[in-house]
Amino acid sequence: QVHLVQSGGEVKKPGASVKVSCKASGYTFSHYGIAWVRQAPGQGLEWMGWILPYNGKTDFAENLQGRVTMTTDTSTNTASMELRSLTSDDTAVYYCARVDPMAVAFDSWGQGTLVTVSS
Amino acid sequence: VLTQSPGTLSLSPGERATLSCRAGQTVSSSYLAWYQQKPGQAPRLLIYSASSRATGIPDRFSGSGSGKDFILSISRLEPEDFAVYYCQHYDSSSGWTFGQGTKVELK
Numbered sequence: 001q002v003h004l005v006q007s008g009g010e011v012k013k014p015g016a017s018v019k020v021s022c023k024a025s026g027y028t029f030s031h032y033g034i035a036w037v038r039q040a041p042g043q044g045l046e047w048m049g050w051i052l053p054y055n056g057k058t059d060f061a062e063n064l065q066g067r068v069t070m071t072t073d074t075s076t077n078t079a080s081m082e083l084r085s086l087t088s089d090d091t092a093v094y095y096c097a098r099v100d101p102m103a104v105a106f107d108s109w110g111q112g113t114l115v116t117v118s119s
Numbered sequence: 120v121l122t123q124s125p126g127t128l129s130l131s132p133g134e135r136a137t138l139s140c141r142a143g144q145t146v147s148s149s150y151l152a153w154y155q156q157k158p159g160q161a162p163r164l165l166i167y168s169a170s171s172r173a174t175g176i177p178d179r180f181s182g183s184g185s186g187k188d189f190i191l192s193i194s195r196l197e198p199e200d201f202a203v204y205y206c207q208h209y210d211s212s213s214g215w216t217f218g219q220g221t222k223v224e225l226k
Binding site for chain 1: 149150152154156161162163164167168171173174205207209213214215216217218219220
């Protein structure tokens with residue numbers, strides 16, 4: 001059974017960085033991409049980017065270019081997302097999700113990590 | 120851009136729900152998906168490739184459409200189907216985009 005377990009909630013000050021991790025189990029980690037999606041309070045879903053664990057190739061949403069980094073560690077089956085220069089607009093629940101290459105869709109999701117940016 | 124309508128759908132259990140997702144330009148139906156999200160939960164994949172049900176999804180959920188216009192239908196609403204539904208599309212140049220969501224609420 002596929003499981004994605006994310007790290008716990010974070011509170012950060014404006015200008016700081018946050019790193020969220022996502023540990024995968026129940027499948028061959030290197031065979032599927034990991035996407036990151038965020039959801040501001042009461043708002044819809046926003047795709048942030050994704051990474052292919054087998055080669056580390058990334059692709060980011062245009063509005064986050066230069067502020068986001070995504071990495072994977074295939075020895076621990078863990079994906080991570082770091083977002084820098086945080087503002088209050090970055091307050092959101094952050095999700096990791098497995099990318100099904102046949103469906104080109106997100107077939108399993110982590111439980112979400114609330115990141116609060118507040119002075 | 121994906122535009123979903125209506126914003127909110129007020130229905131009773133047993134009724135049929137029809138949710139619309141319109142793209143700003145013709146898109147590939149191979150890359151059109153639908154998700155369900157309940158309060159406090161992560162989204163769940165319902166439909167991919169416009170009309171294929173994901174694993175474990177009941178057959179009361181169906182997807183259709185092509186070109187710019189796509190539909191998610193729920194044939195007979197069950198109590199657990201009241202939720203927010205998002206359409207999503209993948210484009211190789213810009214990645215994934217979500218619609219703004221349609222809330223199916225109890226009438």
